[in-house]
Amino acid sequence: MIIVLLWLLLWTKHGRGSYDCQEMINNAQATPRADVELPVQLENDKYSGCWCRSNEEYDIIVCFGSYECKKFPQLRNHSSVLRVRTTVIERILIGELVRYVNLRHLDLEANHRLTYIEPGSFRYLTKLEQLSLSYNTALQFIDNNTFEGLVNLRSLTLIGNGFTDLDQLTFAFHPILLPSLRALNLAENTFSAIKKYTFSPMRGTNLTKLYINLCRLDDIHPLSFLPLKNLEVLHVGENDLNSSLIGNFLIEMMAHNISLKSLDLSGMGFRKQPPRHLLEIIANTTIKRLSLAQNQFEVIDDDAFPPMVNIELLDLRKVMAMTTGPNAFEPIKFPNLKVLLLGGNNLPGIHSNHLSSQLLCLDMSNNKGNLVTPVYYEIDRDTLIGSSGLRYLNLAFNRIKSIYNYTFRGLEKIRIINLENGTIFYIGPGTFKPTKHLEVLNLANNPLSVNQNITSVQFEGLTELKSLSLQNCGIKKFNDDDNIFEMMPSLTKLILKNNQLYYITAETLKPLKFLEILDLSENLFIAWWNPLFLDAGVAPRQLLLTNNKISHFSISMIQDISYILESNENSSAIIDLMANVFVCDCISMYTTYLWLQVNGSTAVKTFFESSNFQCSSPDIWEDRKVSQYLSSVKSMHCPVYHKISKIMLLVWTIPSLILIIAVLVVVVIVYKYRIYIRYWLFLAKMALGRTFIRKSLKADNNLNKGYKYDAFVSYCFDDRDFILEMITQLETNPPYLKLCVSERDFEVGSFISEAIVSCINESKYILLVISNNFAKSQWCRWETQLAEYHRLFLEDGTTYDPLVLVRIGDVDNKYLTPTLKYLLKTKIYLTWNEYHTENFWKKLRTVLGKKSSH
Template sequence: MVFARYLWLLLYYAQYAGTQLMKDYEDITLSILSPPVDEASLALPFNMGQDRTSGCFCRSTSRKDLVVCFGNYECAKFPKINIGVCDTLVVRTTVISQITVGDLDQYFGLRALKIDGNSRLHTLQPGIFRNLSNLEELSVSYNTQLHYLQTHTFTGMGFRKQPPMKIMEMIANTTIRRLNLADNQFELITDDDFPYMPNIEVLDLRRVFAIAVSPYAFNPDRFPKLRILLLSGNNLPGINIYHISCQQLLLLDLSSNKGTSSSSLYYEIDRGVFSFCRDLRFLNLAYNRIKHIYNYTFIGLENLRILNMENGTLFHIGLGTFKPMKHLEILNLGNNPLVSSENLTSSQFEGLNELKMLILRNCGIKRFNDDDNMFEMMPNLTHLILTNNQLFYITVETLKPLKFLKVLDLSQNLLVSWWQPIFLASGIQPTKLYLMNNKISHFSLGMIQDLNYLLEKYNASVEIDLMDNLFICDCNSMYKIYTWLQVNGSDILKKYFAKSNILCSSPDVWEDRRVADFMSSIKNLRCFVYQKFSTAMLLVWTAPSLVTIAFLLIVIFLIYRYRIYIRYWLFLAKVALGRSFIRRTLKADNLNKAYKYDAFVSYCNDDREFVLEMISQLESQPPYLKLCIYERDFEIGTFISEAILRSINESRHIILIISNGFAKSQWCRWETHLAEYHRLFLDDGTPHDPLVLIKTGEVENKYLTTTLKYLLKTKIYHSWTEQNSDDFWKKLRNVLVKNK
């Protein structure tokens, strides 16, 4: 996953950046070397003839301890010959293009294998050496088309603890440019693990369980042409000044280094570790537990183009952190808790004058500070990704500095319909605007003006996505916009609405049907009659309303003027009614009341398993309480609302099982209101509080109603945990039995 993201960023960079990463490789050319003359093979006396399977010609010594197979035009497959107890097999100057699994299985007794000087050989399939358990010497030199070795190529040849030096020396003498050692096991990568490797440009050491790297393991003295170093998926605890020399690197991937399973520490970056990395173009630090970065963290990366720090634990960015990276073009900070303790400010992003793409996906952003606008530091930004945050709105002042913005992704936020035009007022003209999965319920005049502005600017080539919002398709929401479109709307705006696939969310009759279909049928829905009726009703109600308001103002004035006398009259009324006598009567009546159930249980379907456990604990064990469960005890055919009211009245207690699903359920919210009113109504006559709250798990604050918030703050509630289940059921049983 991490490598896929890295490739995506690299491709994006190649498309949009001013200079391409691979352009730095134009000065790297392969030296086509001639293989050394093998005097022994020239003097082989024994002719073994032509192998019919492969077309190769083979010669050997009299004892067949050395066999050489060749064929400049005929030898197109690896030879299949009987070599007996041969020690050394040489296959050279052939037209073999690839060696596949099984081609070498019959040569299990070889101690030396040399596949040299084959001009068309470009592929060695992983696992081809699986049966060569006695092999001591291997050479694949001077194969000018063999540019890289795939993962698992040397599976079964002992790649554990450290890279095998003999094979590394063999590779060093070839023209191979890419060396893939991923998914082996090198916990400690020392300075002496690799020989001088003059041609290696890409070194892949992903997922090799590395916990430490010596300071000169990849020094330019050993890897003068190394440009890409991949160390992701290891257990490196961080980067310090004695870690990873990267003066010659263009790309460094250190993603997914989270420490060992027993010691999952924060990923630390020491001061000055990049001081000599002036050629570095791409730095990947994604999926690391980086806690904070400061103004000295990236000193030396003045030519860096891409910085990827997504999916970390980053919550503090020091002032001037990105200032050393004056040529940075892509910055990915997605999936970090950036605003958990502070707001984003312009000082934090100072120096990003050449930034083209900023990714702030899922960072918990609720708003941007217009008085200290961070985007003023990014005047050349073309792509702004803000998906999956908590933005309720975005202002004109926020967008004004982004004059070159082309892609704005605001999907999966909490945006509602905006009343004043944003893009028209700020002058921002993105070609791609993503507003999917927000809380937009209708088209306001400001939104329509923005859509018209963007569509006319780009001749309808702009992409505006408003899918998965909460559009209400009724006359009240859509009729004004419909009439405005008919009178003032441009042809291009009308075509946009006609072709768009924006769907209605309510009412039920229009759910999941196109908004365009509703607007085209407005004439047939008598919305015009509705509008006339609304205007007439406004006139009818205006005059009486004014009279009523005037009357209420007079009454309020009189009450305020004679407030002392009114208080005295109320006091006399209380005495006359004998309020205390009524309370005692009500209390006595309620004490003698017989309840059908010990408790009414209000819950959502997501908590059904918990309710079944509650039934088992309370009804099947002494003192054998009786619960009212709607699935079991409601009579078939009765109205749900009536059944709930009757059951609450017939129950001594009311149990609310509060969970995230409960808070989101409309029925559960209604039952909560009934329970609260029931409790307040019986406040004078009931000796105990009938309301019992049980909280199961965390409840997202955005789903809590005012009543639920009040109850959770003012009442002691029971919290369910698996660890203390017995104690939980005992306490709940005591509460229900106490007032029985």
């Protein structure tokens, strides 16, 4: 997908006449063709014994059959692509291909018993454009007229057969037989040598591409390629050719005006440094694309290359490079260099500005070394600031730990950045802010969420981003309060595959109004209970939810499916729900069935009827389609079961709700009055041993023995000055009383409420210092309540009363609680008089210091 997007990007942005970066990358690195899915099983061909499968459009057919497929299949389908593979066909005869006059692409591959193709067998395939006869190891000979009739054939592939003599093959490629031939691939055969007149039978051909790599060649005559006047692309890599021999045929081609554009010298065994003499010859040719991949140049220093003004693509992948000189690729040597491929080496990063300023594409992927000697990749500050023309940057498969706001500084025109399969766990704020025109960003398979949350500030500036891949990044959720997708309003493709997401919200999706493809497969999604896409107003053309934990369809899910299917210009929407854990029973599916019958549109009904996702349970429905279960609901007594389930649910729910409410009420009451309850429990505990305590105190004839303090002082902090004077008067004069004062005697770290209860229980008297401030304080009111409980509990008919009241100043009646009013009316209290202080302190000492008995 990255390759396709890049091609489209550069094609549409710069026009057909401009430089095509991706075309050069494709020519340099032959990417394998992806096989299409073939879900349709065609009927068994009785004539041949072959089994054949097709795609849903029936335009691609693949036939196979091993020991049963002995003849060429005779199918009635008029497809444009036919592939016959892994059969035991030995001969192909005239007339066996007469059914396939509409074929444009034919592959006969890996048929290891095929030895003979009768001349004229392809006579009827006048529309054929591509033909592959590859990996048929028993095929050692082709007749001169084998390809008769292929007047429109443009590409002929003969890879990995049993051919040993190239001279015998070239007669079959005569331009009269193959007038449209442009590409010929003879790789992986054993030719040993190419002689002077080997290609003479092809004189006058329009061939532009020739692949003879990995053919065990050790000799090529300097004049051998001269008949191929239109040759532009030559692959001779992975052969045993020395640099002098290569230089000789290049000189001759140049002298005879053969304008070679691309030369592949990969895997030729060059060591230590590129062959200087050969590079100087190449520098004087018309070659624009040069591959030196898979050779061995550990150090690429500044003078490794001579000036090469025509080179536009330079492939140095897998050359074991450990370092490159800062001026190795400087513009003065490579003024037209557009594509530089340095992937698969041991380069530790980009540590100096050694890149050509006019580069469009830079591939430095897979520079990670090996498990024994790993390489940790690093990009220095502002290293790329001189590469302002760069459009494509590939840093995938590197051990990059983190990227910062200076990493991509200078890449103002960058369109694609590939950072997949790294070790990135930190993205600094504003990292992508310099890349304001970035359209494709691949961060797949990085541990992004290991040590941080993904935040919007990290993706600031990506207003033109169209494709984002966060596959397998360990993401568990997205934060709606800091929505990263608000930074990407132009996003059309979002890949969130193989993360740990179990839900996503409509708020997260709302900024993605242009989203076309959303991949949520291989996560932990369950059926959602609120509409996502309907509420967000987002209707992707493709929604992939394969291999999640969806067990049933909620109403919200069906509404979202219906919305996506019915959205404008979305008639061909794809919603993939394969490999989920659908439970096919009345509980899970009956509601879905009812909704579809009552509210389902034609589009959503068609979707369910034609769907292929399967049930996972119960056993009787395992591996059968959900659509089959839904069509069988009427005959399964689900309506009766549904009514009984509602009644049973009501029977069990009402008592359970009453019990839960009662428990919650008790819990709330206990929590609210927990301090009082603890104190009452303490008093109850004292009551059990009250008689014992009283007898012990009488025997000791000392009431104070059971108390830590003479008095607990309850006061308001605003009266602190009076309390300090009280401490001085009572603790420094006989009888030297011990007071409990909160600021001084409460244990540090304890709860205030617990400390008050504990100190009251350890004090002989409770001294309430009542003032206007005291009456207004909530804490003081609470202490007063506890003191009253304490007094009432100890009341036993004796003269001992633990409660002592002191009033300072006037107290507003409106602040007095019922308890305070009652105490002030029923108890004698001391009133502070600043004109008779000695008398006041004397009376207070007497009250607190007297000894009483029960």
